[in-house]
Amino acid sequence: AQTVTQSQPEMSVQEAETVTLSCTYDTSENNYYLFWYKQPPSRQMILVIRQEAYKQQNATENRFSVNFQKAAKSFSLKISDSQLGDTAMYFCAFMSTFQKLVFGQGTRLTINP
Amino acid sequence: GAGVSQTPSNKVTEKGKYVELRCDPISGHTALYWYRQSLGQGPEFLIYFQGTGAADDSGLPNDRFFAVRPEGSVSTLKIQRTERGDSAVYLCASSTGLEGDTQYFGPGTRLTVL
Numbered sequence: 738a739q740t741v742t743q744s745q746p747e748m749s750v751q752e753a754e755t756v757t758l759s760c761t762y763d764t765s766e767n768n769y770y771l772f773w774y775k776q777p778p779s780r781q782m783i784l785v786i787r788q789e790a791y792k793q794q795n796a797t798e799n800r801f802s803v804n805f806q807k808a809a810k811s812f813s814l815k816i817s818d819s820q821l822g823d824t825a826m827y828f829c830a831f832m833s834t835f836q837k838l839v840f841g842q843g844t845r846l847t848i849n850p
Numbered sequence: 851g852a853g854v855s856q857t858p859s860n861k862v863t864e865k866g867k868y869v870e871l872r873c874d875p876i877s878g879h880t881a882l883y884w885y886r887q888s889l890g891q892g893p894e895f896l897i898y899f900q901g902t903g904a905a906d907d908s909g910l911p912n913d914r915f916f917a918v919r920p921e922g923s924v925s926t927l928k929i930q931r932t933e934r935g936d937s938a939v940y941l942c943a944s945s946t947g948l949e950g951d952t953q954y955f956g957p958g959t960r961l962t963v964l
Contacts, residue, residue, distance in 0.1 A: 741892075770950040780939060782893070782955035789950060828892050834949055837883065837906060840892030 739764045741831050743841035750819055751849050757804075758814045758844050760829030769833045771805065771812045776826040776843075785827070788812065816846075824848045852876070854956035856942050862962045863932055871927040871959045875944030882925050883953060884917055885941040893941055899925060900947055932963045 740763045750756045762771070773785040788796045788805050795803050800820075804813045816823055829841040855874045863869050875882050881900055885893035895909040899919045907917075914932075919925040929936055939960050943953035 772952070774955075779957065780960075781957045782941065782943075784952050784954070787952055830892075832950060835906065836881065836945075836947075836949070837895040837898055837909070838885070838893070838943075838953060839895070843890075843892050 739766075739831050739833060739839045741829055741839050741841035743829055743844050745844045746842070747845045747847070749847040749849060752819060752821060754819055755815065755817050756819055756846065758816075758827050758829075758846065760812045760814070760841055762810050762812065762829075762831045762839075764810070764831065764833065766833050769831060771803075772830040772832065772838070773801070773803070773812075773814045774828045774830060774840075775823075776828060777824070782828070786814065819848045821848050821850060854942055854944050854954055856940075856956040856959050858959060859957065860960045860962070862964065864964050865932060865934060867932050867963075869929050869932055869961065871929075871940050871961070873925045873927070873942030873944075873956060875923065875925070875942070876954055879944035879946055879954075880922065881945045881947035881951075881953075882919060883943040883945075884925070884927050885943065887939045887941055887958070889938075896927070896940075929961075932961075934963050937961055937963045 769790045771788045774782045800817045826843045830838045884896040887893040898906040902922045914930045916928045939958040941958045943955045945951045945953045
């Protein structure tokens, strides 16, 4: 069974700083997909970024980028120029070809003014 | 277009009662998923529909939990004889059903069993 581990329960940075959230996963599959979701207090899970395992190029979405290391089974999220609105729970998730998402425990990120 | 909607937003019930939670997916999405999120945890998979049929129900914790999607659109998660341990946020998501496609989530239903 696949597992996802987020080793940082909480993180806190100042506005405009760069922050990196860690995620590792365990799988024996070669073809899979990785996601970062953000969950603000409103509860709604919002997609931040998606990575296909067969693509070597790291995904980027504006201020958000990932460092995908397939051999190390590592998938970290970097947030540049952090903003107050980035304050939320962040979840790393794994999806195999069987479609269901396996989530990590989450990292609570606080951006301070 | 409209996103995934879930009703009710909050549900409080008494131990032993029956509850139904509804999910309305994004129009045109053939795949629908239910997850359960306990306090302070990541969501856990319950069941996945492709069209009207349950493609994977391996996450349902026991036979008190049942879900349907009779017309391939709206889905209802049904919980019989609720227990206090069923208290959680129940999240619904939908996708195109293509391999690896992004799942879009609704706002969830917070279920509290007293």
